[in-house]
Amino acid sequence: MNNEEQLVEKYVTYSLELNGKFILIENVPARVNEETGEQFFAPSTVMLLQKIILDGQEPKRVIQTPVYSYAA
Template identity: 55%
Template sequence: MQETMIDTQVTYRVEHAGKLYVIEHVPARVCQETGEEYFAPETVEHIQSIIAGHARPVRVIETPVYDYA
């Protein structure tokens, strides 16, 4: 059976407390067949600490929001 998982870096997006957070260069294992992303527990903890600690962002982007209706 061929391994379909690769180690790479992804851009992680999450909404928390009404704000959208984008974290770039997050280490992940990604399934080449499905695109599913898997994160180590310490990676998830680090993402949570970035958001909870209100770390200074490297840049700020403006994002349009649309209503599907």
């Protein structure tokens, strides 16, 4: 089976950390590898994600996120 057959069109939540803040963008179209969970985005989707992030648009909502330290 090749990779193409394992990819499924889905809507995902895109996340990144920028300048110490986490940003989430919901309902982003992606092709997802069902086996590995790896997400692939079309170039036009990536451009729109960058525009949303860099334009500093008002977010739909804001959430608080707990942060824990991993101590071995």
